[in-house]
Amino acid sequence: MADRAAVLVTGGAGYIGSHCCKALAEAGYRPVCFDNFSTGHRRFVKWGPMITGDVRDPRQLQAVFQSYDFSAVMHFAASSSVGESVTDPQKYYANNVGGTLALLSAMRGAGSGRLVFSSTGAVYGNAGSESAPRFPVNPYGKSKLMIEEILSDYRQAYDLNSVCFRYFNASGADACGAIGECRDPETHLIPRAMMALQGEIPDFGIFGDDYDTPDGTAVRDYIHVTDLVSAHVQAVNMLMGGMRGVYNLGTGVGYSVSEVLSAIFAEAGSKMPRVYYPRRPGDPSVLIADSSVARMHLGFNPIHSNLGTIIRTAWNWHTKGAFEQLRGGRRSTVSISLQRARSPNHDLN
Numbered sequence: 001m002a003d004r005a006a007v008l009v010t011g012g013a014g015y016i017g018s019h020c021c022k023a024l025a026e027a028g029y030r031p032v033c034f035d036n037f038s039t040g041h042r043r044f045v046k047w048g049p050m051i052t053g054d055v056r057d058p059r060q061l062q063a064v065f066q067s068y069d070f071s072a073v074m075h076f077a078a079s080s081s082v083g084e085s086v087t088d089p090q091k092y093y094a095n096n097v098g099g100t101l102a103l104l105s106a107m108r109g110a111g112s113g114r115l116v117f118s119s120t121g122a123v124y125g126n127a128g129s130e131s132a133p134r135f136p137v138n139p140y141g142k143s144k145l146m147i148e149e150i151l152s153d154y155r156q157a158y159d160l161n162s163v164c165f166r167y168f169n170a171s172g173a174d175a176c177g178a179i180g181e182c183r184d185p186e187t188h189l190i191p192r193a194m195m196a197l198q199g200e201i202p203d204f205g206i207f208g209d210d211y212d213t214p215d216g217t218a219v220r221d222y223i224h225v226t227d228l229v230s231a232h233v234q235a236v237n238m239l240m241g242g243m244r245g246v247y248n249l250g251t252g253v254g255y256s257v258s259e260v261l262s263a264i265f266a267e268a269g270s271k272m273p274r275v276y277y278p279r280r281p282g283d284p285s286v287l288i289a290d291s292s293v294a295r296m297h298l299g300f301n302p303i304h305s306n307l308g309t310i311i312r313t314a315w316n317w318h319t320k321g322a323f324e325q326l327r328g329g330r331r332s333t334v335s336i337s338l339q340r341a342r343s344p345n346h347d348l349n
């Protein structure tokens, strides 16, 4: 079936992928979601066809490329928890590197030559501009850097054109309230803190208060998912005009874990004790983007990414019916392995 406006979205049932499918549909494309639902949700596939499949399976991929004539491919499918990548690196190299190689092979077989790849700020040791040294400190970041190198070689050798977006901490939720951040187990800061405030998880804590940062907790650059996916739609348009390259997507502003928690408490109108755990293995101290190249070349303008909007939209998602339905109305048994807790600090500010 020829369909020039079709875009293959691997991982389209996940957090960022589902937001991207919505944005693609709104921009006139037909997003075709290909997902194994390892962390994604069938309920998130609302804006185009849903294909259940695994990017590591060449036969499934071949069948998809035989069924559609894709204008571009967006590759979100991956394993993406920094801490887990330290304890189970094989999962990360097999799913991220292995899955991407299989996808690229299927693309070449089908003569499909445009890819938008989800890379990460975790490829840097200390982030800066795109030309800053890349010293990933965890297997997740290393797996993404390997893929970037592979894509660079494929660009040269096979004319397979790609845009790599190194995004920083995706956060927030679409204003519709129907899609948002929800994995099982959840490991990310903002959803975990919100789940803890709602009594859904018993073991929330701050990983590290001894970083070389103003308040001792780790600093990240939080970028609203709506701003992220706008850049992706823009990239599809520009790939058709021959654009390629590697771009940071962030705000250039960092917030500490402690500052994020304060913003969540303010939005929720309730607080919980701040419990401190040792640092999480693989975590860098500070990750802040310099996105000036994306601003210049893509017109990237993260208008939704102030911390207040991020927390408000995430809280809206977490306290609306859609989130509760997704979790089956049950209390979560989610628990991630924690190292020995130090004495809780009962500072509620």
Ligand SMILES: NC(=O)c1ccc[n+]([C@@H]2O[C@H](COP(=O)([O-])OP(=O)(O)OC[C@H]3O[C@@H](n4cnc5c(N)ncnc54)[C@H](O)[C@@H]3O)[C@@H](O)[C@H]2O)c1
Residues within 6 Å of the ligand: 010, 011, 012, 013, 014, 015, 016, 017, 034, 035, 036, 037, 038, 039, 040, 041, 053, 054, 055, 056, 075, 076, 077, 078, 079, 080, 095, 099, 118, 119, 120, 121, 166, 167, 168, 169, 170, 171, 183
């Ligand atoms: N969330 C962030 O802050 C962030 C930051 C930088 C980069 N990224 C990257 O963005 C992408 C999306 O992240 P997310 O936060 O939406 O994660 P997510 O876990 O919500 O989504 C990933 C999706 O991919 C699917 N998937 C995983 N392995 C698959 C496979 N082998 N075959 C088919 N489907 C598979 C999952 O079921 C899920 O729907 C990932 O590549 C991630 O590394 C995320």
Ligand SMILES: O=c1ccn([C@@H]2O[C@H](COP(=O)(O)OP(=O)(O)O[C@H]3O[C@H](CO)[C@@H](O)[C@H](O)[C@H]3O)[C@@H](O)[C@H]2O)c(=O)[nH]1
Residues within 6 Å of the ligand: 080, 081, 082, 083, 119, 120, 121, 122, 167, 168, 169, 170, 187, 188, 189, 190, 192, 193, 204, 205, 206, 207, 208, 218, 219, 220, 257, 280, 283, 287
């Ligand atoms: O229960 C928790 C969860 C997280 N954190 C901390 O909060 C910060 C942010 O952690 P998290 O939300 O897990 O995101 P990151 O580990 O920074 O990684 C995200 O951001 C990276 C880019 O910056 C992406 O590459 C990853 O895919 C994405 O998961 C880190 O210092 C964590 O140690 C806590 O203190 N307690």
